[in-house]
Amino acid sequence: xxxFVLTISGKDGxxxxxxxxxxxxxxFLNKKIDxxxxxxxxxxxxxxxxxxxxxxxxxxxxxKDVTGLGRRRPLVVSGVGAKPKDKGxxxxxxxxxxxxxxxxxxxxxxxxxxxxxxxxxxxxxVEEVKEGEIDGGKEETRSEEK
Numbered sequence: 001x002x003x004f005v006l007t008i009s010g011k012d013g014x015x016x017x018x019x020x021x022x023x024x025x026x027x028f029l030n031k032k033i034d035x036x037x038x039x040x041x042x043x044x045x046x047x048x049x050x051x052x053x054x055x056x057x058x059x060x061x062x063x064k065d066v067t068g069l070g071r072r073r074p075l076v077v078s079g080v081g082a083k084p085k086d087k088g089x090x091x092x093x094x095x096x097x098x099x100x101x102x103x104x105x106x107x108x109x110x111x112x113x114x115x116x117x118x119x120x121x122x123x124x125x126v127e128e129v130k131e132g133e134i135d136g137g138k139e140e141t142r143s144e145e146k
Contacts, residue, residue, distance in 0.1 A: 004028060005106045006042075008049065011114065016123040018042070028107060033064045033098045036112060044122065046115025053080065054107040056096045062104070063095040070103070071096050 002025045006018045020028075024042040031037065031051060039047030054062045056071070063080045066072050073092045076082040081095040100107065111119070120126070 002029075002102045004104065006109055007106060008044075008109045008111065008119065009052075010111050010119045012118075012120070014120070014126045016119050016126065018123070028100050028104075029102070031100050033062060037109070039115065044115060045117075046113075047111060048113035049109040050112045051100070052108045052110050054100070054104055056103050057105045060094050060096045062098060062100075064098050066095055066097045067099070068097045069099050069101050 002022055004020045004025055006020055008016045008018065010016065020042050027037055027041045028051075033051050033053060035051055037049050037051060039045065039049055053064075056062070058071075060071055061080045063074075063076075065079075066074055071094055073094050075090040076093050076095075077088065077090055078084055081093045082091060085091075096104070
């Protein structure tokens with residue numbers, strides 16, 4: 001059973017999440033980063049969305065310059081999946097290839113062409129989190145034991 005979580009970035013600067021069921025996932029299979037997907041097949045009529053990234057079931061990010069299918073461990077200096085320690089130092093990092101398959105969990109999309117209805121009308125208002133708030137305003141406090 002293939003199921004994707006879509007994170008859609010609108011032109012208004014807000015992001016919306018949508019879970020796509022198994023019968024709607026065929027649009028994304030065997031697509032690569034930077035390809036355009038029509039939103040008609042999963043409830044966004046008139047929208048054209050560009051695939052910008054994502055992550056697999058293990059949480060490894062999709063990297064645009066890694067070809068093939070599955071996870072790889074390329075030598076990277078900067079970019080997706082890399083945390084540079086020193087300038088110019090190459091590191092082996094596990095990332096997922098740029099081809100979307102059944103082992104992908106989340107797909108990031110960017111609106112290229114908007115449809116008739118706005119994303120806020122389709123998904124409802126987005127809850128804004130104020131700076132310093134965790135879990136909807138409930139900040140965790142850690143008690144120290146002596």
